[in-house]
Amino acid sequence: MPETAQMSVIGKGQPRIDGPAKVSGQAMYTSDFYFPGMLYAVPVEATIASGRVTKLDPSAAEKMPGVRAIFHRQNIGKIFRSVPGQGFEGIIDERRPPFEDDIIRYYGQYIALAVADTFESAKAAADAVRATYAQEKPNVETDLKADDEAETVPTTFGPAKRVQSERGDAEGAFSNAPVKLDQTYVTPVETHNPIELHATTAMWDGSKLTVYEASQAIFNLQGILEQVFGLPKEDVRVVSKFLGSGFGGKLWPWTHCMLAVAAARQLEKPVKLVISRKMMFQAVGHRPRTQQRVRLGATTEGKLVSLQHDYVFSKSILDDYQEDCGEATAFHYSVPNLRVKFSRAKRNFGSPTAMRGPGAVPGLYATESALNELADQLKLDPVQLRILNEPKTNEALSIPFSSRHLLECFELGGQKFGWSKRTSEIGSMKRDGLTLGWGMAGCTWVAARFPAEASVQLRDDGTARVACGTQDIGTGTYTILAQLTSQKSGVPLNKVEVVLGDTSLPPGPISGGSMVTGSVVPAVFQAADNAITSLLSIATATKGSPFEKRKSDELAFEGGRVFVKADGSTKGVPFPDLLRRANIRLVTGSGKAEATFGNPKPKFSTHSFGCHFVEVTWQPEIARLRVSRVVTVIDAGRIINPLAGRNQIEGAVVMGIGMALLEHTSYDPRNGAPINSNLADYMMAVNADVPPIDVHFLDFPDKEINELGARGIGEIGLAGIAAAITAAVHHATGVRVRELPVTIENLLMSSV
Ligand code: MOS
Numbered sequence: 001m002p003e004t005a006q007m008s009v010i011g012k013g014q015p016r017i018d019g020p021a022k023v024s025g026q027a028m029y030t031s032d033f034y035f036p037g038m039l040y041a042v043p044v045e046a047t048i049a050s051g052r053v054t055k056l057d058p059s060a061a062e063k064m065p066g067v068r069a070i071f072h073r074q075n076i077g078k079i080f081r082s083v084p085g086q087g088f089e090g091i092i093d094e095r096r097p098p099f100e101d102d103i104i105r106y107y108g109q110y111i112a113l114a115v116a117d118t119f120e121s122a123k124a125a126a127d128a129v130r131a132t133y134a135q136e137k138p139n140v141e142t143d144l145k146a147d148d149e150a151e152t153v154p155t156t157f158g159p160a161k162r163v164q165s166e167r168g169d170a171e172g173a174f175s176n177a178p179v180k181l182d183q184t185y186v187t188p189v190e191t192h193n194p195i196e197l198h199a200t201t202a203m204w205d206g207s208k209l210t211v212y213e214a215s216q217a218i219f220n221l222q223g224i225l226e227q228v229f230g231l232p233k234e235d236v237r238v239v240s241k242f243l244g245s246g247f248g249g250k251l252w253p254w255t256h257c258m259l260a261v262a263a264a265r266q267l268e269k270p271v272k273l274v275i276s277r278k279m280m281f282q283a284v285g286h287r288p289r290t291q292q293r294v295r296l297g298a299t300t301e302g303k304l305v306s307l308q309h310d311y312v313f314s315k316s317i318l319d320d321y322q323e324d325c326g327e328a329t330a331f332h333y334s335v336p337n338l339r340v341k342f343s344r345a346k347r348n349f350g351s352p353t354a355m356r357g358p359g360a361v362p363g364l365y366a367t368e369s370a371l372n373e374l375a376d377q378l379k380l381d382p383v384q385l386r387i388l389n390e391p392k393t394n395e396a397l398s399i400p401f402s403s404r405h406l407l408e409c410f411e412l413g414g415q416k417f418g419w420s421k422r423t424s425e426i427g428s429m430k431r432d433g434l435t436l437g438w439g440m441a442g443c444t445w446v447a448a449r450f451p452a453e454a455s456v457q458l459r460d461d462g463t464a465r466v467a468c469g470t471q472d473i474g475t476g477t478y479t480i481l482a483q484l485t486s487q488k489s490g491v492p493l494n495k496v497e498v499v500l501g502d503t504s505l506p507p508g509p510i511s512g513g514s515m516v517t518g519s520v521v522p523a524v525f526q527a528a529d530n531a532i533t534s535l536l537s538i539a540t541a542t543k544g545s546p547f548e549k550r551k552s553d554e555l556a557f558e559g560g561r562v563f564v565k566a567d568g569s570t571k572g573v574p575f576p577d578l579l580r581r582a583n584i585r586l587v588t589g590s591g592k593a594e595a596t597f598g599n600p601k602p603k604f605s606t607h608s609f610g611c612h613f614v615e616v617t618w619q620p621e622i623a624r625l626r627v628s629r630v631v632t633v634i635d636a637g638r639i640i641n642p643l644a645g646r647n648q649i650e651g652a653v654v655m656g657i658g659m660a661l662l663e664h665t666s667y668d669p670r671n672g673a674p675i676n677s678n679l680a681d682y683m684m685a686v687n688a689d690v691p692p693i694d695v696h697f698l699d700f701p702d703k704e705i706n707e708l709g710a711r712g713i714g715e716i717g718l719a720g721i722a723a724a725i726t727a728a729v730h731h732a733t734g735v736r737v738r739e740l741p742v743t744i745e746n747l748l749m750s751s752v
Contacts, residue, residue, distance in 0.1 A: 049672020108282025177297025196244020285353030437732025470508030490560025530589025652717025
C-alpha cells in the first residue's frame with residue numbers, strides 16, 4: 001500500500017463520528033424507540049431461588065386500569081426451544097424458554113408478564129400478581145466444591161474436556177521442584193452494569209417480526225428468534241443502532257426478549273420491555289465465581305518446571321456456560337510440565353455469561369498473582385521472573401506466535417513507571433507521608449477474526465456509504481468503519497455514511513471477543529476494492545470519459561481520483577466527476593472475509609499482549625488505600641484509532657480497579673436473591689477512584705490477522721490489572737489478599 005496523504009486516516013486519533021448524535025440526544029438507543037399504539041411490559045420476578053410455583057393469581061392485576069394482559073404459562077403462546085446451530089450460531093446461555101415449566105431455579109426468574117398502556121400501569125400490575133410457591137432451600141453457597149462430573153462436559157459452545165491442556169508430568173515435576181508455590185485465588189460473582197439497561201421493542205407485521213434489542217450480536221439473536229418463534233429467518237429483523245455498552249452481558253439472547261416478542265404477538269401491538277436495574281442482577285448473566293488453585297514448581301533460579309491450574313466456577317442449574325480461566329495458562333509462559341483442568345459447581349443463580357475478558361481475566365488474576373508470589377519467594381524482581389520464563393513459541397500447540405512483544409511491553413512499561421527505583425521490602429517506599437506499594441503483571445487476550453461481510457458505495461456527490469451488520473457497543477465501531485472506507489476511497493471521514501446494527505445489512509461480526517475491528521478490515525477493504533473496480537470499468541466504458549480509450553488495468557485509483565498509472569496520481573479525475581458524466585448515482589462493492597476464530601489447526605498463535613505497572617498509596621492510620629498511578633503497555637498490532645483505543649484501555653483499567661477493590665455480587669442465603677442489586681450497593685470504580693492512567697501502544701502490525709495488522713483492544717486492558725493491584729497492596733501493606741475484592745477489613749490486618 002503506498003503511503004499517501006490518506007494513510008493518515010489510519011493510525012491517527014479520530015474523535016467518534018457518532019459523538020455529536022450521542023451528546024445531542026439524537027442517537028436512538030433501543031429504549032428510545034416509540035411506535036404508535038405501543039404497549040409496555042414489565043416481567044414478574046420469582047421471589048424464591050429454588051422450588052415451584054404452586055399458584056399464580058393474576059386476577060387483581062388484570063382488573064387494574066390500563067392493563068392489557070397478564071401473561072403466564074397458560075396464555076403466553078408457544079415459545080419453542082432452540083438448539084445450537086452450525087459454527088458460531090444458535091448461541092444462548094439460558095436455553096430454557098421462559099415459562100416452560102413451573103420450576104424456579106433462580107431468584108428473579110420470570111414467572112409472568114404484565115402488559116399495559118403505560119410503563120407505570122404495567123409496573124403496578126406486575127407488582128399485583130400474586131404467586132404462591134413450594135419453596136426449597138436454594139444453594140447459593142459461596143464456597144465452591146466441584147460437582148462430581150464426567151471428564152467431558154457439555155458447554156454453551158459444545159462438549160469440552162475438563163483437562164484443557166496437558167504436557168509433560170506436571171504432578172511429578174511439581175513434587176520434585178526445589179521451589180514450590182500452592183495457592184488458591186478467588187474471584188467473586190461480578191455483575192455487568194452498563195449504564196444502558198437491557199431493552200426490547202418487538203413488533204409484528206403479520207407474520208414478520210422486527211425486534212429492536214440492546215444486542216451485541218444481532219445475527220445470533222435473529223437465528224434464535226427464528227427458532228423459538230418458528231419463523232423463516234428472512235421474516236425476522238433485529239435492529240441495534242446504539243448501545244450504552246454491554247461488557248458481554250448483551251452478547252447472547254435473554255428470556256425478556258422472547259417475552260416481549262410473545263406478548264406483541266398475542267396483543268398485535270408493539271411491545272416495549274426495559275428491565276430494571278435490579279433485574280440486571282438476575283436473569284441477564286454475570287461473571288461466575290471462580291476458585292483457582294495454582295501450583296507452581298520452579299528452580300532456585302526461577303525457571304518454571306511445573307504449572308498446574310485447577311479451577312472451579314459456579315454455573316446455573318440447567319445451563320453450561322463455561323468460564324474458561326485456563327484460556328491463557330497453557331501458552332503464556334514457558335514451562336515443560338503443565339496441566340489445566342476445570343470443574344464446575346451448580347448454584348441457584350441465573351446463567352453466568354461472558355463478561356469483559358471472560359475466562360482470561362479471572363484466570364490471569366490467579367496465574368499472574370501466583371507468579372508475583374513466586375517472585376517474592378525467590379527474592380526475584382517479578383519482571384525478571386517473567387523474562388526468565390518467556391516462551392519462544394506457543395508450547396501448548398507447538399506453533400509460533402504471529403507476533404508477541406511482551407518483553408518490549410515490560411521494558412517500556414518499566415521505563416515509563418520508573419520500576420527500577422522499586423525497593424522490594426514491604427512498606428519501604430514513602431512519598432509525602434504515604435506508604436507506596438508497587439506491583440505489576442502481564443496480560444494477554446486472544447486475537448482472531450469472526451466472519452464478516454460489508455458493502456461500500458461510492459456516490460456521485462463525493463460521498464461514500466459503508467454498511468456492515470455489526471454493532472457499536474460504544475467502543476468506536478462507527479468510526480473504525482468510516483476510517484477504513486475513507487482510507488480506501490479518499491472520501492473524507494465526514495462524508496462517509498456508516499450503517500450498522502441491522503440484520504437487513506450484510507452479516508457482520510458479533511461485538512465480542514475484541515474482534516470487531518480485526519474482522520471488518522478485510523471485508524470493508526474488499527468491498528471498497530470491488531466498488532473501485534466497478535468505477536474503473538465505468539471510466540473506460542463511458543463515452544466522453546477522459547479514460548474512454550484506456551483499458552481498466554491501465555488505470556489506478558487513489559485518494560478519490562482515477563488516473564492512468566503511467567501518468568501518476570497527480571493527473572487524476574475525481575470519481576464523482578466520472579460518475580456524473582456517466583449518469584450513474586453510485587457504484588457498489590461487497591466484501592466477505594472468513595473467520596480465523598475456531599480454526600482447529602491454526603498455523604500461528606494469535607494473541608495480544610501487555611502489562612500493567614501499578615502504584616497504590618497506603619495510610620495505615622486510617623486504613624486508606626488508593627490506586628495512585630497506572631502505566632499500561634499494550635501490544636495489539638496496529639492501532640487504527642489511537643484515541644478510541646486508549647479510551648478502551650483506560651476504561652478496562654478503571655474496571656480493573658473495580659475488580660480488585662470493589663466489585664462483588666452477594667446472594668442472600670435465605671431466598672437466593674442478589675442483595676446488592678443496585679448501583680448504590682454494588683460498588684464500581686468511579687471517577688474519584690481513578691488515578692492518571694498512562695497508556696502506551698507498541699506498534700507491531702500483525703499481518704496474520706488482516707492486511708493492516710490490527711488486533712483488538714476491548715478486553716485485554718482488564719486482564720492482569722487485578723493481579724498488579726493486589727501485588728502493589730502486598731508491597732505497601734504486607735497483606736496478601738487472594739480473594740477479591742480487597743476490603744478494608746483485609747487491610748486492617750496490616751502491620752505496616
Ligand atoms: Mo465481550 S465479554 O466478548 O462482550
